[in-house]
Amino acid sequence: MNNHNPIIALDFATKAEVFQFLQPFNEKLFVKVGMELYFQEGPTIVNALKDQGHDVFLDLKLHDIPNTVKSAMRGLASLGADLVNVHAAGGLHMMESALEGLEAGTLTGQSRPLIIGVTQLTSTSEQQMKEEQQINTTLHDSVLHYASLCKQAGLDGVVCSVLEASDIKNQCGENFLRVTPGIRLHEGQGHDQIRIATPKVARLEGSSYIVVGRAITQSKNPVETYKIVKQQWEANE
Numbered sequence: 001m002n003n004h005n006p007i008i009a010l011d012f013a014t015k016a017e018v019f020q021f022l023q024p025f026n027e028k029l030f031v032k033v034g035m036e037l038y039f040q041e042g043p044t045i046v047n048a049l050k051d052q053g054h055d056v057f058l059d060l061k062l063h064d065i066p067n068t069v070k071s072a073m074r075g076l077a078s079l080g081a082d083l084v085n086v087h088a089a090g091g092l093h094m095m096e097s098a099l100e101g102l103e104a105g106t107l108t109g110q111s112r113p114l115i116i117g118v119t120q121l122t123s124t125s126e127q128q129m130k131e132e133q134q135i136n137t138t139l140h141d142s143v144l145h146y147a148s149l150c151k152q153a154g155l156d157g158v159v160c161s162v163l164e165a166s167d168i169k170n171q172c173g174e175n176f177l178r179v180t181p182g183i184r185l186h187e188g189q190g191h192d193q194i195r196i197a198t199p200k201v202a203r204l205e206g207s208s209y210i211v212v213g214r215a216i217t218q219s220k221n222p223v224e225t226y227k228i229v230k231q232q233w234e235a236n237e
């Protein structure tokens with residue numbers, strides 16, 4: 001997996017829309033398949049993207065009882081995705097089971113997909129977390145707590161916002177991945193996201209990977225916007 005490439009969230013409804021979008025790029029990308037696309041197109045969308053040489057993050061955020069998640073991960077392991085995830089809120093046992101399923105389902109000769117845990121969604125605010133989830137701490141501490149739970153379960157990293165990336169790096173180590181959505185080039189374009197940052201801030205704060213959806217997919221010129229995002233993300237200063 002190439003962490004110089006921003007991960008493009010392919011939040012489209014059909015395979016046709018995806019390949020129309022990808023056609024002008026003419027290069028190997030790191031893309032994310034989420035629920036919208038996977039639930040409509042199924043596993044073949046992962047195979048098709050891999051056949052074109054792209055790295056794939058399969059973002060299905062599994063969250064169920066340990067046995068169900070283990071069996072689901074066993075099935076997902078053979079699809080060829082490079083990165084998969086679960087909700088850390090499912091708990092330590094669920095995350096350990098997810099990892100076991102992934103290891104059991106990985107085909108001989110293939111490497112196991114990396115697995116990360118979603119801490120607090122980047123669309124969640126501290127007030128919302130306190131009122132709706134009844135978690136009585138700061139959002140920052142909740143994210144750090146979930147990160148240490150993910151590490152304890154043997155996961156490879158977390159999904160978090162840029163705002164927590166540097167403290168997770170200090171707490172869990174450089175090699176523990178910080179995958180950060182909620183990326184925007186400009187203020188005031190957050191849509192439903194609450195904890196947002198630019199690609200440049202993500203780099204400075206120690207994100208391992210950035211996930212960028214609408215800023216690229218809904219821009220007038222997605223290839224040009226991708227280049228701007230990548231330049232901010234990669235720049236050596």
Ligand SMILES: O=c1ccn([C@@H]2O[C@H](COP(=O)(O)O)[C@@H](O)[C@H]2O)c(=O)[nH]1
Nearest residue numbers: 009034120121122181182211212213214
């Ligand atoms: O906490 C999370 C976890 C996952 N996502 C996903 O990332 C993209 C972000 O899309 P934008 O259009 O750049 O907002 C989207 O597919 C989410 O499902 C997230 O945003 N936050």
